[in-house]
Amino acid sequence: MPDHGPTPERILELGQGFWAAKALLSATTLGVFTELDRNGPQTVEELERTIGLHPRSSQDFLDALVALDLLDRDHYEYRNTPEAAAFLVEGKPTSFVGWFEMVNDRLYPFWGDLETALQTGRPQNELDDAQTHPFEGVIYTDDEILEQFVGAMTSFSMAAADVIAHEFPWADHDSVVDLGTSEGVVPTRIAEVNDHVHAIGADLPRIERYFQDYVAESPAADRIEFRTVDFFADETLPAADVYILGHILHDWSHDETRAILSKVFEAVAPGGAVVVYGTMIDEERREATLPLLMSLNMLIETPAGSDYTAGECIEWLHQAGFEGGEATPLPGPETMVVARK
Amino acid sequence: MPDHGPTPERILELGQGFWAAKALLSATTLGVFTELDRNGPQTVEELERTIGLHPRSSQDFLDALVALDLLDRDHYEYRNTPEAAAFLVEGKPTSFVGWFEMVNDRLYPFWGDLETALQTGRPQNELDDAQTHPFEGVIYTDDEILEQFVGAMTSFSMAAADVIAHEFPWADHDSVVDLGTSEGVVPTRIAEVNDHVHAIGADLPRIERYFQDYVAESPAADRIEFRTVDFFADETLPAADVYILGHILHDWSHDETRAILSKVFEAVAPGGAVVVYGTMIDEERREATLPLLMSLNMLIETPAGSDYTAGECIEWLHQAGFEGGEATPLPGPETMVVARK
Numbered sequence: 228m229p230d231h232g233p234t235p236e237r238i239l240e241l242g243q244g245f246w247a248a249k250a251l252l253s254a255t256t257l258g259v260f261t262e263l264d265r266n267g268p269q270t271v272e273e274l275e276r277t278i279g280l281h282p283r284s285s286q287d288f289l290d291a292l293v294a295l296d297l298l299d300r301d302h303y304e305y306r307n308t309p310e311a312a313a314f315l316v317e318g319k320p321t322s323f324v325g326w327f328e329m330v331n332d333r334l335y336p337f338w339g340d341l342e343t344a345l346q347t348g349r350p351q352n353e354l355d356d357a358q359t360h361p362f363e364g365v366i367y368t369d370d371e372i373l374e375q376f377v378g379a380m381t382s383f384s385m386a387a388a389d390v391i392a393h394e395f396p397w398a399d400h401d402s403v404v405d406l407g408t409s410e411g412v413v414p415t416r417i418a419e420v421n422d423h424v425h426a427i428g429a430d431l432p433r434i435e436r437y438f439q440d441y442v443a444e445s446p447a448a449d450r451i452e453f454r455t456v457d458f459f460a461d462e463t464l465p466a467a468d469v470y471i472l473g474h475i476l477h478d479w480s481h482d483e484t485r486a487i488l489s490k491v492f493e494a495v496a497p498g499g500a501v502v503v504y505g506t507m508i509d510e511e512r513r514e515a516t517l518p519l520l521m522s523l524n525m526l527i528e529t530p531a532g533s534d535y536t537a538g539e540c541i542e543w544l545h546q547a548g549f550e551g552g553e554a555t556p557l558p559g560p561e562t563m564v565v566a567r568k
Numbered sequence: 569m570p571d572h573g574p575t576p577e578r579i580l581e582l583g584q585g586f587w588a589a590k591a592l593l594s595a596t597t598l599g600v601f602t603e604l605d606r607n608g609p610q611t612v613e614e615l616e617r618t619i620g621l622h623p624r625s626s627q628d629f630l631d632a633l634v635a636l637d638l639l640d641r642d643h644y645e646y647r648n649t650p651e652a653a654a655f656l657v658e659g660k661p662t663s664f665v666g667w668f669e670m671v672n673d674r675l676y677p678f679w680g681d682l683e684t685a686l687q688t689g690r691p692q693n694e695l696d697d698a699q700t701h702p703f704e705g706v707i708y709t710d711d712e713i714l715e716q717f718v719g720a721m722t723s724f725s726m727a728a729a730d731v732i733a734h735e736f737p738w739a740d741h742d743s744v745v746d747l748g749t750s751e752g753v754v755p756t757r758i759a760e761v762n763d764h765v766h767a768i769g770a771d772l773p774r775i776e777r778y779f780q781d782y783v784a785e786s787p788a789a790d791r792i793e794f795r796t797v798d799f800f801a802d803e804t805l806p807a808a809d810v811y812i813l814g815h816i817l818h819d820w821s822h823d824e825t826r827a828i829l830s831k832v833f834e835a836v837a838p839g840g841a842v843v844v845y846g847t848m849i850d851e852e853r854r855e856a857t858l859p860l861l862m863s864l865n866m867l868i869e870t871p872a873g874s875d876y877t878a879g880e881c882i883e884w885l886h887q888a889g890f891e892g893g894e895a896t897p898l899p900g901p902e903t904m905v906v907a908r909k
Contacts, residue, residue: 244585246861281689290853291860348622512631519632520587
């Protein structure tokens with residue numbers, strides 16, 4: 228009997244990981260989890276009708292979702308697992324549906340050209356060579372893409388917003404600017420949890436209507452304000468005790484990042500603080516799979532962005548004038564760095 | 569402090585699983601593992617030159633491969649992990665490079681249209697509606713696709729070929745036909761390990777040259793023969809003690825499968841056996857993630873194929889006239905079913 232040596236299971240699972248990803252993304256995009264959440268458990272035949280699935284592969288598709296622990300099956304009826312119910316149902320506060328819709332429509336096809344990106348160092352999205360950044364060139368000029376993008380950012384910032392709203396020492400601070408706020412989930416959660424805080428969401432002009440729509444539903448709406456900001460074009464940024472930058476710095480080159488942080492330092496009140504959060508690479512660059520892959524996503528999506536370690540982030544903050552700097556893990560594959568002025 | 573409830577890590581890892589997949593597929597296609605195997609450990613700068621990686625994201629790419637346990641990094645030099653060395657280096661007997669090249673070039677983009685496949689029940693590959701099957705319509709008429717496809721099939725059948733060659737009771741049998749043999753890895757391994765066995769690879773005429781090239785390198789080449797077979801058009805199949813069908817039955821509808829197995833039964837000598845192997849769904853249809861997803865791959869690739877359980881396979885074999893039927897797990901996510909005549 229031969230020694231079979233290492234077996235190929237893990238490599239096959241990894242290299243064909245886009246199969247499981249597309250099963251999840253298709254189920255999310257087709258509305259399987261939202262349908263089961265709204266109308267209760269359903270059989271294969273019922274889901275064929277409600278979702279519009281062809282009978283040829285409906286059972287294999289649904290049973291694959293069972294094997295992936297996204298659905299449970301009981302007496303021939305499918306229902307959401309608690310994880311799917313929390314993150315894959317439209318309209319829930321913890322929903323990632325907006326994010327995954329964007330992932331499915333834009334990122335999946337763009338990542339098909341990863342080899343070209345690695346060989347050229349150039350983005351592989353809607354950008355052509357004449358355009359400097361998708362925010363100016365594409366995302367912010369196409370209503371449909373922009374609406375999906377701001378929804379995706381809300382999905383992706385929800386868990387961090389909740390932790391920052393509850394765990395940051397807001398008792399010591401009265402005002403906050405969330406820079407690149409998108410729909411404003413972060414200032415909204417902070418204002419809702421902390422009665423005394425005046426929360427400002429700052430972003431480009433085209434974002435305001437999405438922000439106002441989102442914030443209007445909050446009981447704290449009277450303490451949440453939008454400010455038009457262009458952090459490259461504007462000489463100064465709005466003053467506040469605390470600045471928050473979530474999922475912002477990895478969009479830009481290191482020089483651009485330093486320029487942003489210098490303006491942030493000037494805008495923060497003495498005794499104030501800055502909070503930077505997002506995916507961050509581990510210091511040894513050996514463990515943080517999703518942040519390292521997110522950095523490749525920044526290659527696909529931006530002309531010069533990349534992810535970074537908490538140590539690099541703290542170094543940039545010190546160069547800008549901030550002091551201290553502690554890194555704390557957030558729920559999800561993210562890290563939060565806090566420094567003081 | 570709020571109860572954060574379920575956290576989104578697993579869902580994000582799953583839904584963005586195409587990032588890790590494309591990192592592996594790009595590294596394989598660009599030749600990173602083959603280069604490190606042939607020329608030894610290299611630094612980022614060396615790999616930029618040997619592989620043609622742009623410096624912008626080369627380190628993030630290589631460190632992502634470290635985080636995925638495909639590379640090790642030591643003193644700034646990258647080397648293959650044992651798993652990568654076994655399965656991702658071109659030309660090794662256990663190599664999956666051919667498979668992953670096909671996965672990267674064909675399956676990744678095709679799976680982008682999974683929603684359409686699920687809604688229509690129609691393949692989403694090079695087939696158009698007028699064509700009945702990729703083997704006749706596309707794969708077997710395009711030299712480049714065909715060469716990649718037969719290499720992929722060899723990758724995917726290597727581990728099973730080794731087990732079947734060693735563990736099947738060949739002492740009791742003198743001849744074998746591997747039906748749909750592709751390059752002939754299965755008859756080659758059987759003939760090499762079992763001196764007395766006459767091994768026949770049967771496939772469509774266009775496959776013969778790939779088979780002859782592959783078999784020519786075997787020390788057992790004089791006991792390995794190619795036979796032209798079309799298992800639908802031909803009235804009878806070549807006689808043999810044992811028939812093997814690997815990765816064949818999931819290409820076809822259940823009616824077509826039954827038609828194939830009836831002809832196989834007629835061709836097997838009394839006292840002989842049939843071996844069916846490939847991905848198989850667990851009987852409860854709850855656990856076998858890769859086989860369930862492989863069944864969706866058959867939706868993407870064929871007009872009527874799908875995966876099946878070992879129980880369904882044994883039922884078809886009984887309907888064809890075979891007796892018994894034991895299912896045994898193979899290395900990798902595969903199962904082997906053996907029945908007797």
